[in-house]
Amino acid sequence: MxxxxxxxxxxxxxxxxxxxxxxxxxxxxxxxxxxxxxxxxxxxxxxxxxxxxxxxxxxxxxxxxxxxxxxxxxxxxxxxxxxxxxxxxxxxxxxxxxxxxxxxxxxxxxxxxxxxxxxxxxxxxxxxxxxxxxxxxxxxxxxxxxxxxxxxxxxxxxxxxxxxxxxxxxxxxxxxxxxxxxxxxxxxxxxxxxxxxxxxxxxxxxxxxxxxxxxxxxASPTTEAAEPPGALGSAGLPDNGWAAVQAARSADRPRAAEYLETYFDWREDVSGDRCGGVDSGVLCGFGWRDGRTIAYAAQCGTPTSPAGFRTAARLVRLASRLGIPVLTLVDTPGAANDAAAERAGAGAAIAELFEAVASAAVPITTLVIGEGGSGGALAFAAPGSTWVTPGAYFSVTSPEAAAAILKLPADEVPALADRLRLRPQDLVDLGIARSVVGPARRV
CATH class of the missing domain: 3.90.226.10 (2-enoyl-CoA Hydratase; Chain A, domain 1)
Structure with a gap:
């Protein structure tokens, strides 16, 4: 050919x-x-x-x-x-x-x-x-x-x-x-x-x-927002903040790929940021669900690199231009913060995604499915349209990082997790999440 x-x-x-x-x-x-x-x-x-x-x-x-x-x-x-x-x-x-x-x-x-x-x-x-x-x-x-x-x-x-x-x-x-x-x-x-x-x-x-x-x-635009996926797994609401962190970090809990497979009838991925980078820890593309198209940008539980943020921003801008609603899944311990990430423009890449979400002409729906670590997670989240699973958390920073910033000993970390009000039910009380989602339905 x-x-x-x-x-x-x-x-x-x-x-x-x-x-x-x-x-x-x-x-x-x-x-x-x-x-x-x-x-x-x-x-x-x-x-x-x-x-x-x-x-x-x-x-x-x-x-x-x-x-x-x-x-x-x-x-x-x-x-x-x-x-x-x-x-x-x-x-x-x-x-x-x-x-x-x-x-x-x-x-x-x-x-x-x-x-x-x-x-x-x-x-x-x-x-x-x-x-x-x-x-x-x-x-x-x-x-x-x-x-x-x-x-x-x-x-x-x-x-x-x-x-x-x-x-x-x-x-x-x-x-x-x-x-x-x-x-x-x-x-x-x-x-x-x-x-x-x-x-x-x-x-x-x-x-x-x-x-x-x-x-x-x-070629299938729609004005209707994506419904948030239901929760996978059987986790109940955590009693305290540290329990929430441990549940989100469990190696056994469902990840983004499983959520996407459950949510969509079928889907096609896009790959890369168009300027030299690919982040395998971010899945982006378009999926078919109940007779219509929904775009998705999903974190897979790893630190998100500049390429991941730029690929997600590219996805959101394309969906916005074509009139296709977006689903984002939040699951990251935070943005990659090593020297390579700084050299690749981590700050500018995160800013690019914040801008794409803020200026989108289509509805964006967010579900926090695991760790919600600081600004690297927040960049994927839609203000006023975020839900959370029972086995997830969202925090200004990790309890360990909070202890380091506040110069507290390591044995204070579990208590700090509670003080940060990062549990799913806390996020609803604070107005960060609209609600804790129930069990998923299979398509």
Whole structure:
């Protein structure tokens, strides 16, 4: 599928494809800068590929969801981006916006068309402007082989959800212009996944199903808030603060993954902060429950890194833009506070999530399912819309940290836990939580 023709790739994932009628822009025979032999090269590319440009744009159905499809034809001058490419992509996004249709970009390009000079490079600005103007609709990119240059830096990397085929070459620098000593593995879809720049590697046979699931999820806005999950496990309310802390720290209690599996019929994860980081202790994505979509950002009981906060912020902003309510699950001893976290901008990352939650245009529902350790937990919580399980706690800081700050001996820690009023019932009395949730129902 990576190097297959654009039309064959479309047939693999969609039905009923209809090309958009895009007027041909006037172009001299040898291109906008009079490149010698360009006309002959273009004619040969058309004969070889059966297409008259490097990109096909049209509408089709992926599963039961109608979408605008942008598919690059690598056989036409390496899928390079020229003037007419820009014309078609711009028209595709305009159609998506006017019709309220999601956009799926199937990318295979080496970048800008050298024979068009700066006229080719300037198409990246047109494409970026068109994509930015269509942020009211979901945008999904599929990275084929290769996805380099401006194709990666516009349609590829800017999409809401980024999928990639195994082994695809992905990077801003193409193979002929990168440093000679650069490791080839740095320019792969797998590397981009590890570095938080791709959401998922998808086998070609699975792509139609995965795309249909994503389109169903992202194209299903709703104004109704997510209901909080019920509690898993059989923990009763704790008698004192230290008992609450011990219950939340128990290795046997249910964690975020179990809550998500119980709550949703099915779900799809997003991965990474888009700038080099992945936090495996934060699960983010979109799930299907009772016929509608709910986004989620869930802590898994580990210290949350800057990448975790940035990924959650990215999730909240996307859900807010598409009109999808959000569920957050709080469970962390606190934000990661080692030197690596400080170097990666822990404070700025936490601030980013606080801002995303505070400015969200959709309802956010929070359930505290384990430890609620200080600001690293609070950044995931929705003011006025937070619930708590019987086996959880939420505190200004951990009892141990409070003892250190107040210069108290370690044997004072259990008593401090009580003074901090961190039990589930205390949180309700203080107005931090709306209530303690009852047992979960299985979907």
């Amino acid at each position: 990576s190097r297959a023709s654009a039309r064959s790739v479309i047939k693999e994932i969609a039905t009923g494809f209809e090309d958009l009628d895009v007027p041909r822009s006037g172009e001299p025979e040898d291109g906008p800068i009079g490149w010698p032999g360009y006309h002959a090269a273009r004619e040969a590319a058309a004969e070889r590929s059966g297409e008259d440009e490097s990109v096909l744009c049209g509408t089709a159905k992926i599963g039961e969801v109608e979408a605008v499809v942008i598919a690059f034809e690598f056989g036409f001058l390496g899928g390079s981006i020229g003037q007419r490419t820009g014309d078609r992509v711009e028209a595709a996004f305009a159609r998506a916006t006017s019709a309220g249709l999601p956009v799926v970009s199937l990318i295979a390009t080496g970048g800008s068309r050298m024979q068009h000079g700066m006229r080719a490079l300037s198409q990246l600005q047109r494409i970026a402007r068109a994509a930015a103007g269509a942020r009211s609709v979901p945008q999904i990119s599929v990275l084929r082989d290769p996805t380099t240059g401006g194709g990666w830096a516009t349609l590829g990397a800017s999409a809401d959800v980024i999928l990639a085929l195994p082994g695809a070459q992905v990077g801003f620098a193409g193979s002929r212009v990168r440093p000679s000593d650069a490791p080839a593995e740095a320019y792969t879809a797998e590397a981009k996944l590890a570095w938080g720049q791709v959401d998922r590697i998808v086998q070609p046979a699975d792509l139609p199903t995965v795309l249909e699931r994503w389109l169903r999820l992202l």
